Amino acid sequence: MTDTQVNVQESPEDDYALDKELVANVVAAIEAMDAIALDTLLERLHPADVADLLEQIDPSERRALLSLWSMGIDGDILSELEESLREEVIAFLPAGVLEEAVRDLDSDDVVDLIEDLEDQQQEQILEALNDADRVAVEQALAFPEFSAGRLMQRELVVAPQHWTVGEAIDHLRSEDDLPDAFYHVILVDSAYHPVGYVTLGRLLGSPRQTPLTELQETSFRVIPVTQPERDVAYAFNQYHLISAPVVDEDDRLVGVITIDDAMVVLDEEAEEDILRLAGVGGDESLSDRTLETVRQRFPWLAVNLGTAILASVVISQFEEILSQIVALAVLMPIVASMGGNAGTQSLTVAVRAIATRDLTGSNLLRVVRREAVAGLINGVIFAVVMAIIGVLWFGTPLLGIVIAVAMVVNLVVAALAGILIPIGLEKLGVDPALASGAFVTTVTDVVGFFAFLGLAGALLV
Amino acid sequence: MTDTQVNVQESPEDDYALDKELVANVVAAIEAMDAIALDTLLERLHPADVADLLEQIDPSERRALLSLWSMGIDGDILSELEESLREEVIAFLPAGVLEEAVRDLDSDDVVDLIEDLEDQQQEQILEALNDADRVAVEQALAFPEFSAGRLMQRELVVAPQHWTVGEAIDHLRSEDDLPDAFYHVILVDSAYHPVGYVTLGRLLGSPRQTPLTELQETSFRVIPVTQPERDVAYAFNQYHLISAPVVDEDDRLVGVITIDDAMVVLDEEAEEDILRLAGVGGDESLSDRTLETVRQRFPWLAVNLGTAILASVVISQFEEILSQIVALAVLMPIVASMGGNAGTQSLTVAVRAIATRDLTGSNLLRVVRREAVAGLINGVIFAVVMAIIGVLWFGTPLLGIVIAVAMVVNLVVAALAGILIPIGLEKLGVDPALASGAFVTTVTDVVGFFAFLGLAGALLV
Structure with missing residues (x-):
């Protein structure tokens, strides 16, 4: 059966991306409504590649492909499809094809296939199974979502x-x-x-x-x-x-x-x-429609608007000095931006270390100390650089000192916030990957603007 | 041999994190120089957990543990250790222990163990192997780093x-x-x-x-x-x-x-x-020393300083209007910040889609269009919100229009930059995960400040 082997070295650039020519041929066969050519092209593909192809072509092409080739869709292809497309594809399949498709799957694959479907589609698939399989799937569905009980297979040796x-x-x-x-x-x-x-x-x-x-x-x-x-x-x-x-x-x-x-x-x-x-809903996928994309991106942007307004409120406390020394308005985003980046670095390391169980009570103190000292060292380096730039650009040594001190303060605060906020969220049972960014950025923006403009107000007027 | 089974359900909170009490007991045994207690605690741990423990305790405790328990370190533990600690631990082991440790490993594990060691340590381990294994390891090392040849095992059935x-x-x-x-x-x-x-x-x-x-x-x-x-x-x-x-x-x-x-x-x-x-060197680890952490974080912060200064140069072109309308200085970070976040969302989705081969020539145009339209829709929503806030806060309808238009422009630009920059970098052979962030942030900062302040200059003076 080696004739089903697909040569993995088709292109020297990328061994596994779907072949552009193949996709073009499939689209051509769809447009010509040539079911035989389509079958020839698709039948030698791995189910995972057929699923990728269904995800990558246009929605209208996808519907045409399903009309022409519905009998080619088997359980493995359905399993490989992104959840956002499964309902659409399943709704399109003739009942006989769907039943045939799911009967060959192991119970864990059926569970994975149907757990996010609407009740009616779930019912339809369950009815297609034999009694033993249906009972197995229903028992698995009784376990909480994302638990071992959903993931396991019941076929045992x-x-x-x-x-x-x-x-x-x-x-x-x-x-x-x-x-x-x-x-x-x-x-x-x-x-x-x-x-x-x-x-x-x-x-x-x-x-x-x-x-x-x-x-x-x-x-x-x-x-x-x-x-x-x-x-x-x-x-x-x-x-x-x-x-x-x-x-x-x-x-x-x-x-x-x-x-x-x-x-x-x-x-x-x-x-x-x-x-x-990155502030994107965890289940966003590339085949989502535009409105779904808007929905996945909106919450984080809304949170960010709130933190940005908070930072603006801080700035507005210093309107007087800003109107006197316009160089402050020019330089203030630098301090906030450096703090935001340093904070993101620390928080990403912390979030991953929490996920991989590498950050524990045993090394927490040492890691926090290390982050703070590393923040201090980088802070001092960039403070010196920025002080020189500030003096050369605006010719005011005091302005150089103000930006240098604000930079050191904000980079140390960023390092500490970047590690302590994810740990605190984890202790509260909130996913630190989801929420840390908003808190850390708020801290570095507020501290950055406050330290820079506050110091300027104290020293430069 | 079920006595070696470790109960995975020791704590209801986290099944697999190293038990805090266990770590405390190990540290106590080290301090008491009690080799027998140490052995009792460690011998029932999985090698991966021993490696985690070595990574989590203080460097001084680690040295003391290795002195007391060097004969307990086997090849599996060495394999599980982070690369940054391997050299330190191997340098500490008596020659006999090291030789014993590596002899039990499969050839692929030996390759993985020694490929990043210094020449002298590599030599020492190669000499400990029997002739057949040494030849196998040397042949594997002849393949490029990170290739299948390094990863494979030569023991075949x-x-x-x-x-x-x-x-x-x-x-x-x-x-x-x-x-x-x-x-x-x-x-x-x-x-x-x-x-x-x-x-x-x-x-x-x-x-x-x-x-x-x-x-x-x-x-x-x-x-x-x-x-x-x-x-x-x-x-x-x-x-x-x-x-x-x-x-x-x-x-x-x-x-x-x-x-x-x-x-x-x-x-x-x-x-x-x-x-x-997140702008952190890809091989940063939690057990790195402070200076290594500084080194891993520094390059990205330096790049960010450059982009932040570029944004400041843009702002400085508008010093005159900023000195006239200080509200612009208060509001301008909001436009840049929203653009930066929207750009990060798009670029993260694009970088992952490239890595998983989901973004190809076949769907590129559709995805770019989707990003642009999603950016437009979110841009309009937040533009309306910000226009209202701007008017309520500063009482100037024109200011509201300026911030609204700048927001729409920057969110569309952010969406396009977020997808086109990673694709461009990938085509140039640069890892998009590494470099996209700097470019996208530069674009959103520059466009954000320029659109907002430029429009203000045109409409408000």
Whole structure:
């Protein structure tokens, strides 16, 4: 079946971006309403690439493609689609195609597929499943969103802990319906508690009479079914897990999570952090419509307007001196801007360190001290530079001193705010990636303008 | 061996952060110079947690811990340590301990461990390896940094494509030295080209006489040995690969990359993007010393100083009107700040979309249009709000119109700059995560001040 292999080295520039020519050919086939050409082009693509293509073409092209090629849409393609497009695509599929598509998926993929759909579409898909799968999916949906219970698959490969390699292999050979992907045989005691696991590699490499307990891995972690998926992803990454059994509150085995699912979560969480740090709604996607984009960007801009007005109120307290010395108006944005940037640096490092559990009670004091001293050193360097520029530009040594002192003050404050604000928000249960930026910028703007204009008022009049 | 299982649910607040009490106990044992207590505390920790602990305690405590517990440091702990600490720790280990530590590692882990060490330490570790391992590591080091060749392991499990399940299992049982972790048997032709693979689950679940070719997975991707590791991680995430064979320029099998290595790279790349977007050197770590922190933050602050001065030069062109209408000095930071934030939103979305191959020639025009229209809509909303505030605050309707128009202009420009600048940098081969921020902020500052003060000059005097 190597004919389905897609050459990953098609372009020297980018191995994996969708081929521009391919997309152009697909669009041409859509416009010509040539279903056979379309099928030839799409059938050799990986489902993830078909989903990317559906996301990248125009909405009108997408509808035309779905009309021509609805029977080509399978469960894997639906799983790969961005949530914002799934409803649209599912609504477009003939009922028979949709039912066929979801029947081949593992229960965890069905859960992932339908958890954000409207009730009616959810119902339609649930009805397409056989009884066992439907019960499995409904049980998973009973767990909180973003929990291990939603992420896990229920298809398990277990063995009583007293079995030998031969017994386990014979059992596997007699099973008709093994999961699509599994990497361990989970050993359970008589109460169905997981007690260890054996990798398939060790199972295959050992004589039949070897007891499974002799092959058990030394490190073994179970995941509570209610654990947030963010923590699950962290555990996989931190402890290099390949798969991990999931247990209920009585420590009984209820499912298994595999590394590929954890990798998807890790990627989504990083994406969400990046977008939130920039003030964008964490689930914005490139195929969103314009109004959705406006909605995702608006809240942060509104918050920023509030903090900017607060800074303006600070400035307005110094209208008198500003009208006397217009150079202050020219230079004041520099102090605020440097503070804002230094604060963003510190807060980003802090937010990531909190997410990766590297910033704890044990090193907090040292990290805060380091940030403050680093802020002081950079503050002094840039203060000297700015003092020289201020004197050369405006010819007033006192103005140079004012801007230098304000710069040092604001960079130290920025460093401290950048680390203490995310930590404080985390303690209050607020996502520091989401909210730190607004607070830190407010602090650096207010302190920057106040220090610069206040000092100017004291020294220059 | 379930006694080595660490309960992951120790604290309801955070399942995986290092236990504060544990760290306190470790520090107490270090201070009491109690090697036995220290050993009891540390030996049940996962190597990744020991590494985190070494990173989180004070440098002086770390040195004391290493003196007391040097024989406890194994290769896994060294692998888990941040690069910035590895040299320090390795320099501290007695030669015998270091040699013992590296001998147990797979070749890819040794490569990862030593690639950033100084020559002398590299030499010391290479000498500790047996001949076969040393050759493997030296060959890997001959590949470019951050390439698939550095990431892959050379320990392979292959089978001729004409074998049956029984032949493969017999071969695995007869091998003394199977890799620690493997998930597939790679099928090769007579010229050692990989032609497909069989998952261990299918191997175990099938009768002995089944030909391996019948069990082959339909989708199968090979990774060129020179491919950048960022692309490798993307491929694993996009195509849900568990392992992938690596081939040389003649398409011959030279190694294999597994998903756990790809997950580490994916995590590192996201981390690097997050830090770079905030203007922090991509390899900053929390255990860096103060001067290293200063060094990581300095370049971006210097660039920002340049852009801030440029903005000040723009402002200085309007000194006359600023001295006449001081309200302009009060309000002007608002326009620049809103533009800066809107630009950061757009550029972050664009940088991520480039990294995930979601922004391509096929949808570029549509995305640019969407950004511009979204910027326009948000611009109009905030323009109306600011016009009202401006009129209420300063009682001048014309001032309200000036700030409103400047706001609309700057938010549209911000949206366009935020998407076009990262794309332009990418085309020039510059990492858009690293450099976009400076350019976009310069544009929004300059345009913001110029539009606001220029309009004011035209309308208000």
